[in-house]
Amino acid sequence: MELQILRYFVAVAEELHFGRAATRLHMTQPPLSRAIKRLEADVGALLFVRSPAGVTLTPVGVVLLDEARALLDHADRARVRVSAAAGVATLTVGILGDGTDPGVARLAAAYRRRHPGIDIRVRDTDLTDPTCGLRAGLVDVALTRAPFNETALTVRELRSDPVGVVLRADDPLAHHDRLRLADLRDRRWFQFPRGTDPVWQSYWNGGRLREGPVVRAVQECLQAVLWNGTVGLAPLGHDLPAELAVVPLIDMAPSRVVAVWNEGDTNPLIRSFIETATAAYRR
Numbered sequence: 001m002e003l004q005i006l007r008y009f010v011a012v013a014e015e016l017h018f019g020r021a022a023t024r025l026h027m028t029q030p031p032l033s034r035a036i037k038r039l040e041a042d043v044g045a046l047l048f049v050r051s052p053a054g055v056t057l058t059p060v061g062v063v064l065l066d067e068a069r070a071l072l073d074h075a076d077r078a079r080v081r082v083s084a085a086a087g088v089a090t091l092t093v094g095i096l097g098d099g100t101d102p103g104v105a106r107l108a109a110a111y112r113r114r115h116p117g118i119d120i121r122v123r124d125t126d127l128t129d130p131t132c133g134l135r136a137g138l139v140d141v142a143l144t145r146a147p148f149n150e151t152a153l154t155v156r157e158l159r160s161d162p163v164g165v166v167l168r169a170d171d172p173l174a175h176h177d178r179l180r181l182a183d184l185r186d187r188r189w190f191q192f193p194r195g196t197d198p199v200w201q202s203y204w205n206g207g208r209l210r211e212g213p214v215v216r217a218v219q220e221c222l223q224a225v226l227w228n229g230t231v232g233l234a235p236l237g238h239d240l241p242a243e244l245a246v247v248p249l250i251d252m253a254p255s256r257v258v259a260v261w262n263e264g265d266t267n268p269l270i271r272s273f274i275e276t277a278t279a280a281y282r283r
Helices: 003-015 018-025 029-043 059-085 102-114 198-204 218-228 268-282
Strands: 048-051 054-057 090-096 119-125 141-146 153-161 163-168 232-235 244-248 255-262
Touching (some): 003 029, 003 059, 018 029, 054 059, 059 268, 090 268, 102 119, 102 268, 141 268, 218 232, 218 244, 255 268
Parallel strands (some): 090 119, 090 141
Antiparallel strands (some): 048 054, 153 255, 163 244
16 A cells, blocks of 8 residues: 555545545545545455545444554654654744644644654744745744735645624624624724735735735734724634624635645655644644
8 A cells, every 4th residue: 555545545534525635635536536446446345435425434444544544654753753863853833823722732732742852943923924934934834824825835724713803892883793894894904014915915904905004913903903993803712802892704704724834845744744733623
């Protein structure tokens, strides 16, 4: 059995859907289906029960999933040990936004267990660079939020969060159960400095050109709301000061938590990081 095909199998087994697995693997569905059929022929048994809604594992598939994960984990550990022997034993991770996200905590714990000898360096970044220094070569992999310009990058979605508008608690709109972007059309919105990724800026401005104060960090956004009544946007579920309120936006696309790395980077530490992150954020 080839390790690459086992990785394909694990992706389908975890997603229970060929289409989602193909997206996760950054490939089209037909070659993925062919690879799984070759694996079934090699094993001599069906691994999945297929249906229009997706797939389920057969008893043979359940056994292979455990074995495949163990084999892939061993292979990754072997690559990491070789890299460490060659002096490559550091992984620099860029993090944008809330480092207290429970997904980050689970990921950190799981990655430490998997690679106890690796030196993990963390680079906190502000809101002006959604790739956290990845394009500049300052980090190996980033935990951030999409959308942004993905040219020459590989992106793995980890979670999707609904978004709300942050307002002063005494703002008349703060008492609504939900709002639409049109309800905020006459408000000032925060802006990022000139040169910031336009895809990123457009998302946090609700898809329109806006005017408002320039900010670089989350706390600056909150202070702009508190002092100037500026409209801010934030993923739901974050704690805010009592002076502020967040109201769900029903026509705002969710904010995607993603892991991103440079396209074509084959560093096994990054691959292991992505696999660990995918599992940590699924809980």
